[in-house]
Amino acid sequence: MSEKQVTEGCLIPIVPIVLIAEDHQLIRQLTKLLVEAEGCSAIEAANGVEAVQAAFSLKLHLILMDIDMPIMGGLEAARCLRQNDCTRGVPIVAVTAHNNQTRQEAIEAGCNDFLEKPLMPAMLRDALAKYVNSGINYRFL
Numbered sequence: 738m739s740e741k742q743v744t745e746g747c748l749i750p751i752v753p754i755v756l757i758a759e760d761h762q763l764i765r766q767l768t769k770l771l772v773e774a775e776g777c778s779a780i781e782a783a784n785g786v787e788a789v790q791a792a793f794s795l796k797l798h799l800i801l802m803d804i805d806m807p808i809m810g811g812l813e814a815a816r817c818l819r820q821n822d823c824t825r826g827v828p829i830v831a832v833t834a835h836n837n838q839t840r841q842e843a844i845e846a847g848c849n850d851f852l853e854k855p856l857m858p859a860m861l862r863d864a865l866a867k868y869v870n871s872g873i874n875y876r877f878l
Contacts, residue, residue, distance in 0.1 A: 753869040753870075756791055756801065757801050758801065758814065760805070785811060789817050799829075800829045802848065811831060818847065834855075
């Protein structure tokens with residue numbers, strides 16, 4: 738019996754992929770640990786350009802987007818992603834230490850939601866539950 742015959746008709750897990758766009762390496766790594774602890778896979782980007790490139794090349798379930806990043810900021814990256822058919826529907830959650838004015842700017846740039854730093858595990862868990870249905874989905878082979 739071939740390997741294809743064995744796996745055909747089986748359920749395989751699809752782990753949600755979350756892009757973490759954050760220029761501070763320590764914050765990015767801590768966020769990655771929190772995301773992975775919730776059953777998701779995490780991809781990292783250190784600036785807006787890397788975030789846009791990753792989003793165009795991967796099937797993402799959620800983007801956690803820092804607002805203030807070098808090369809290309811999070812709001813500009815969000816605008817780019819909203820203009821592309823492949824990424825228009827991917828939820829983007831702005832993450833920043835800034836005030837409510839930035840919240841409005843993030844929404845206008847195309848972000849779906851806004852989380853304030855420091856990012857608390859419960860806040861991240863709620864965002865994952867809201868936008869990714871946190872946990873593993875399944876599909877048939």
